Amino acid sequence: MKDISHLPEQPDPFVVFTNWFHEHSTHTKSAHPGACVLSTNGLDGFPNARFLSLKLIEVPFLIFGGTRESLKAKEISNDPHAALTFWWEESKRQVRVQGIAATTSDEHSDFLFRRRDKAAQLVSTISQQGAHLNSWEDLKDQFDAALASRYNESIARPENWCGFKVEPTRFEFMEFMDTRLHRRTLFSKKNNEWVVKMVQP
Known part of the structure; x- marks a missing residue:
């Protein structure tokens, strides 16, 4: 396991995160290597x-997608302070x-939407995420019909679907040990520079 306790004078947590994410994506058996928890107020x-x-790492942002009417979108609009946990x-x-969350540009949102698989694209065209649902069966019928009739079509991004970006102000990296003497490294952004310190487990 790589030791990140000895870092350069001007450390970059994105380098650590990208390396860790690459190692995870390479070795995981999960079908969703980018899975994480988004916490909002x-x-x-x-x-x-x-x-x-998580869909993209594009310094200085971590990027995912969703709808503008979703609860997470409303919460981010009301208070952009957010957290991601992996x-x-x-x-x-x-x-x-x-970090601080915001929506991405239309161009970025189009790019993210094109990267989604066809089923996910079609769900985005028929579902109003988080809205009251009268009948799951009716929604399933709509999805099945869309899948059968539009699977070979190019699906345009719905106006209510967009990308979201989080600009981190803190990264904490923890390496779990069987002894429970875990290694924790905290990066905090101050005056536009990253400050790093070790944290006790």
Whole structure:
């Protein structure tokens, strides 16, 4: 396991994150290597968390997709402070990210949407994420019909679907040890530079 306790004077947590993510993606048996938990500040005062899939690492942003009407979108619009949490079982590593979230440009959103598989694209055209559902069977019928009739078509990105980007202000990298003497390294952005320190387990 790589030691990140000895870092250059001007460390870059994106280098560490990208390396760890690449190792995880290479060795994981999961079909969703980008799976992580997005936490936001709820409109009702309660914290809110849900799993989603990280789609791009584009310094200085971590990027995922979703709809503008979703609860996460409303919460980000109300309070852009957000967190992403990654747990990688094979390497026994955890990464916690805190930062500021925003929507991406239309061009970026188009690019992300094109990368989705056809079923996911079609779901985005028929589902109003988070809205009340009267009948799951009716929605399933709509999806099956769309899948049968439009599978070979090019699906345009719905106007309500977009990319979201989180610009991190903190990264915490934790390497789990069987002894429970875990290694924790915290990067914090101050005056536009990254400051790094070790944290006790």
